[in-house]
Amino acid sequence: MRYVSTRNSVVQVDFEKVVLSGVAPAGGLFVPLELPLFEPQEIANWSTLSYDELAYRVMSPFVGETIPEADLKRMLKEAGSQFSHRSLAPLHQVDRNEWVLELFHGPTRSSKDFAAQLQARLVQYFLRKRDRRAVVIGATNGDTGLAAIEAFKHCEETVVVVVYPEAGVPQDQLRHLQAVAHPRVHQFAVNGSFDECQTLVSRLFRQWQCTGHEAISFNSSNWVGVLAQLVFYFHAVLQLGGGQRPIGFSVPAASFAEVYAGYIAQKMGLPITQMIVATNQNDALHQLFLKNHYSRLRANKTLSPAMDLSIFSNLERFLWELYGHDDQAVSALMEHFESSGEMTIANEFWLQARMIIDSYAVSDEQTLEEITSLYRDTGYVIDPHTATGVLAARLYRRSLVAPMVTLGEISPAKSAALLGELGISVSPLHHPLAEHGPVQIHRIQPDDLDTLHQLLGTL
Numbered sequence: 001m002r003y004v005s006t007r008n009s010v011v012q013v014d015f016e017k018v019v020l021s022g023v024a025p026a027g028g029l030f031v032p033l034e035l036p037l038f039e040p041q042e043i044a045n046w047s048t049l050s051y052d053e054l055a056y057r058v059m060s061p062f063v064g065e066t067i068p069e070a071d072l073k074r075m076l077k078e079a080g081s082q083f084s085h086r087s088l089a090p091l092h093q094v095d096r097n098e099w100v101l102e103l104f105h106g107p108t109r110s111s112k113d114f115a116a117q118l119q120a121r122l123v124q125y126f127l128r129k130r131d132r133r134a135v136v137i138g139a140t141n142g143d144t145g146l147a148a149i150e151a152f153k154h155c156e157e158t159v160v161v162v163v164y165p166e167a168g169v170p171q172d173q174l175r176h177l178q179a180v181a182h183p184r185v186h187q188f189a190v191n192g193s194f195d196e197c198q199t200l201v202s203r204l205f206r207q208w209q210c211t212g213h214e215a216i217s218f219n220s221s222n223w224v225g226v227l228a229q230l231v232f233y234f235h236a237v238l239q240l241g242g243g244q245r246p247i248g249f250s251v252p253a254a255s256f257a258e259v260y261a262g263y264i265a266q267k268m269g270l271p272i273t274q275m276i277v278a279t280n281q282n283d284a285l286h287q288l289f290l291k292n293h294y295s296r297l298r299a300n301k302t303l304s305p306a307m308d309l310s311i312f313s314n315l316e317r318f319l320w321e322l323y324g325h326d327d328q329a330v331s332a333l334m335e336h337f338e339s340s341g342e343m344t345i346a347n348e349f350w351l352q353a354r355m356i357i358d359s360y361a362v363s364d365e366q367t368l369e370e371i372t373s374l375y376r377d378t379g380y381v382i383d384p385h386t387a388t389g390v391l392a393a394r395l396y397r398r399s400l401v402a403p404m405v406t407l408g409e410i411s412p413a414k415s416a417a418l419l420g421e422l423g424i425s426v427s428p429l430h431h432p433l434a435e436h437g438p439v440q441i442h443r444i445q446p447d448d449l450d451t452l453h454q455l456l457g458t459l
Contacts, residue, residue: 018030
C-alpha cells in the first residue's frame with residue numbers, strides 16, 4: 001500500500017512514513033492511493049472473529065509489508081488489552097432497531113483509546129527500527145489528549161506534547177489533564193479556542209525545527225486515527241447483519257474522522273446506506289451538508305464540549321475522495337478556506353456526498369430532553385454527545401427496516417455532574433493518569449509559535 005498527500009500526489013510513501021508523521025508535504029494529509037475492496041461473502045466470513053482478528057483483516061491491506069503479520073497481530077491484541085468489556089465495543093439497543101455502539105470501554109473511557117493504544121505501539125515499533133526519538137503532539141479539548149498520554153506514557157522513545165484551550169476543556173477533564181505529572185508529558189494551555197489550538201499545531205508541523213526528533217500527530221490527522229475507526233464500522237455491521245444487512249449510522253461530530261471512516265468503509269464493501277452527521281449548535285458541518293456552505297465559526301460553549309469546534313482536519317481527506325483524488329483541486333479548496341474561512345464544494349460532488357450523508361443540529365435543550373426521556377423509558381444512561389447522535393438518528397433515519405447505530409464516543413461517567421442534576425446517578429470517572437511530581441504546564445497565546453518552538457527545543 002502506497003500513500004500520497006491530499007495536496008501533492010507526486011511523492012509516494014509507505015505505511016511506516018505515514019505513522020511517523022504530523023502532516024504530509026505541502027500541508028496536506030496522507031491518504032492511501034487506493035482502497036481495498038472486500039467482497040460481501042468475504043466480509044460475512046468474518047462474523048465469528050474476535051475484535052483484534054477483525055481489525056487485522058481490515059487493517060492489513062493498509063499496512064502492506066512494513067510490519068510482519070505476527071507483529072501486527074500482537075500489537076492489535078495488545079491495543080485492546082486494557083478495555084473493560086470483552087467485545088471492546090458492545091452494542092446496546094435503545095429502541096426498535098436503534099442501537100448505541102459503545103466505544104468508551106478503554107482506559108480513558110472515550111472512543112480515542114483504541115487508536116491511541118494502537119498508535120503508541122506502531123510508533124514505538126518503527127522508532128526502534130530507526131533508532132530514533134519523537135515528539136508526539138496534538139490539540140485536544142480533553143479526550144484525545146488524555147488517551148494519548150495514557151497510551152504513550154510507557155513509550156520511552158517519545159515525548160508527548162498536549163496543546164489545549166485553557167477555557168475550552170470541561171473542568172473534570174481539565175483537572176485530569178493538569179494532574180498528569182510525568183517527565184515526558186508537556187502541556188501547553190492556550191488562551192484561545194480549540195480551533196486556534198489546531199491551527200497552532202498545524203503551523204508547528206509545517207515549520208518543524210526540532211530535527212533530532214520525528215514530529216508525530218496524535219490527532220486523527222495521523223492516518224492511524226482513521227484506520228482504527230474503520231474497524232468500528234465493520235464490527236457493528238457484522239454484529240447486526242453478518243455483513244449482509246443494510247445499516248445506517250449516526251455520528252456525533254466530535255471530529256470528522258468517524259464520518260470519513262464510515263464513508264470509505266462503505267466504499268470498501270460495507271452495506272452502509274446512510275450516515276447522519278449530528279452536531280450541536282456549533283453546526284459548521286450541518287451547514288455544509290444542508291446548504292453546501294462550510295465556514296470557520298466562533299465556537300459556543302455547549303453541554304457537548306467535545307463538539308465545540310468548526311475546523312475538522314479530516315474533511316480534507318473526504319474532499320480527496322469526492323474530487324476523485326484530484327490533489328490540485330483539494331489544494332486550491334484548502335488554501336481558499338485557510339485564507340477566507342469559507343468553502344463551497346462543487347455542486348456535483350456535494351450532491352454525491354448527500355446521496356449517503358444527512359445532518360442535523362441538536363440544541364442543548366433537545367440534548368437534555370433526549371438524555372432524560374431515554375433514561376425514563378429504558379433505564380439506559382447516555383452522555384450529551386451520544387444524545388445528539390441518538391436524537392438525530394431517530395429524526396432523520398431514512399429506513400425503519402435498516403438498523404440505525406449511533407456511535408457512543410464518550411462514557412456517561414465523564415458527565416456525572418450534569419447527569420446528577422437531571423436526577424440520574426452515575427459514578428464519576430476516576431482517571432488513572434495522575435502521578436506525583438511537578439506538572440509541566442506552559443501558558444501561551446494562540447499565535448505564539450516562537451515560544452512553542454523555543455520550549456520544544458529544550459526537550
